[in-house]
Amino acid sequence: MLDKIESIKSEALNASSGISDGDSLEQFRIKFLGRKGTIHELFEGFKDVKPDEKGKVGKALNELKVLLQKIYDDKKSEYEKTGGADDEADITLPGRTFNKGTRHLIHQAIAEITGIFSKIGFDIYEGPEIEDEFHNFDALNTPEYHPSRDMQDTFYVDSKGKDKRYLLRTHTSPGQVHVMENSKPPIRVIVPGKVYRNEEVSARSLAVFHQIEGLYVDKGVNFRELKGTLDHYAWEFFGKGLKTRLRPSFFPFTEPSAEMDVECILCKGDGCRVCKHTGWLEILGCGMVDPNVFQSVGYDPDEYTGFAFGIGIERTLMVKYGIPDIRIFYENDIRFLKQF
Numbered sequence: 075m076l077d078k079i080e081s082i083k084s085e086a087l088n089a090s091s092g093i094s095d096g097d098s099l100e101q102f103r104i105k106f107l108g109r110k111g112t113i114h115e116l117f118e119g120f121k122d123v124k125p126d127e128k129g130k131v132g133k134a135l136n137e138l139k140v141l142l143q144k145i146y147d148d149k150k151s152e153y154e155k156t157g158g159a160d161d162e163a164d165i166t167l168p169g170r171t172f173n174k175g176t177r178h179l180i181h182q183a184i185a186e187i188t189g190i191f192s193k194i195g196f197d198i199y200e201g202p203e204i205e206d207e208f209h210n211f212d213a214l215n216t217p218e219y220h221p222s223r224d225m226q227d228t229f230y231v232d233s234k235g236k237d238k239r240y241l242l243r244t245h246t247s248p249g250q251v252h253v254m255e256n257s258k259p260p261i262r263v264i265v266p267g268k269v270y271r272n273e274e275v276s277a278r279s280l281a282v283f284h285q286i287e288g289l290y291v292d293k294g295v296n297f298r299e300l301k302g303t304l305d306h307y308a309w310e311f312f313g314k315g316l317k318t319r320l321r322p323s324f325f326p327f328t329e330p331s332a333e334m335d336v337e338c339i340l341c342k343g344d345g346c347r348v349c350k351h352t353g354w355l356e357i358l359g360c361g362m363v364d365p366n367v368f369q370s371v372g373y374d375p376d377e378y379t380g381f382a383f384g385i386g387i388e389r390t391l392m393v394k395y396g397i398p399d400i401r402i403f404y405e406n407d408i409r410f411l412k413q414f
């Protein structure tokens with residue numbers, strides 16, 4: 075009996091070194107410590123041991139039981155500490171995704187449009203968002219009585235103690251005045267930025283939105299160059315070879331003035347919901363710089379001519395992607411933003 079206990083002891087020690095995962099640990103338990111295991115068998119056989127050996131055998135048997143239980147407990151806690159990684163990892167589970175941020179659609183568009191114009195020689199200028207009345211209105215041939223100067227349409231800034239009235243710029247056009255005041259022709263510049271109007275927020279209008287203003291001044295700049303430059307922009311931004319057209323319009327700071335349409339990119343001119351069945355999409359306002367604007371910055375209108383244009387970013391994106399509601403740009407709904 076003592077020999078048997080000894081051989082089981084060495085067998086168990088051997089087996090314990092082979093325990094590498096939950097399965098082999100459980101097999102060890104069943105084989106040695108289970109209800110029909112080796113230890114149980116040995117205790118069953120104890121009643122047949124001769125009385126004079128019972129003391130010795132009993133002691134050895136108890137020591138063996140304690141040893142095997144300790145081996146099992148140690149291995150078990152070691153296995154639990156490692157989390158049973160080998161055994162339990164479910165490689166069929168989907169991985170964890172990390173949502174990557176992207177540039178906002180508005181900023182992507184500003185980068186793309188300024189890129190188109192800088193490739194053909196336009197510089198980028200960013201003017202202040204708080205302007206005085208001279209730069210926002212007077213210098214741009216918008217007289218005192220013009221309705222856009224009304225408190226109802228413009229956010230005026232508290233100008234107490236100042237020599238001028240200040241306001242949040244209502245367009246990016248004052249940027250061209252700053253550039254002309256501070257440099258001599260030839261000038262080719264675009265002015266991207268935020269503009270502010272006291273408008274009721276609706277599906278079509280916001281109180282804050284983005285524009286890109288463009289200005290080209292030199293000797294002998296003509297309307298044909300305006301059309302060529304804007305056709306280039308329309309083809310780069312909306313699609314090569316699309317038809318464009320200019321419609322007569324009015325802006326105080328250009329004469330003549332026009333609005334540019336591009337053939338509807340969705341229906342290619344056949345008429346659809348997005349182009350309101352006209353086949354055309356309005357993309358910008360433009361014109362030849364009014365001589366009064368040149369005079370207010372000290373340029374001689376007999377010497378210089380130029381053209382200017384203004385692109386509404388939100389409006390342009392609504393046209394390009396068929397977005398029905400301008401407010402969606404600022405709702406920060408990730409389902410909308412991550413499409414771009």
Ligand SMILES: [Zn+2]
Nearest residue numbers: 338341346349
């Ligand atoms: Zn259409």
